Amino acid sequence: MKTSIIALAFAAFAASGLAQAADTTTTSAAAQTEQSGTSRIVASQKTRADVRRELVQAQKDGQLAGLSTLYRGS
Structure with a gap:
């Protein structure tokens, strides 16, 4: 009985760790996109x-x- 509880707990922790890792990857990709967008704006400077x-x-x-x-909309 204890073995199955430990195995279930381990599986739950592994799944939550993967979910957090995926969330960090998404956040990192969003940050890179934002940075590349910012550099594009700076690279194409226009005067007033x-x-x-x-x-x-x-x-x-x-x-x-x-x-x-x-x-205008509907």
């Missing part, structure tokens, strides 16, 4: 004038109006 120019161009092209109708 560049962004303002793109905004004005998008307004003239009607892209912003298209986005507002797209995201």
Whole structure:
């Protein structure tokens, strides 16, 4: 009887250890994705004038109006 209880406890601890290891891996992958996204933003720096120019161009092209109708919802 004690042997089966010990075996069951060992199996439960092993399963919980695997679950925690999987959670750590997921968190690590999310952190790496976040870091790579941050480095991409830093690598493509735009000036305020560049962004303002793109905004004005998008307004003239009607892209912003298209986005507002797209995201208006039902």
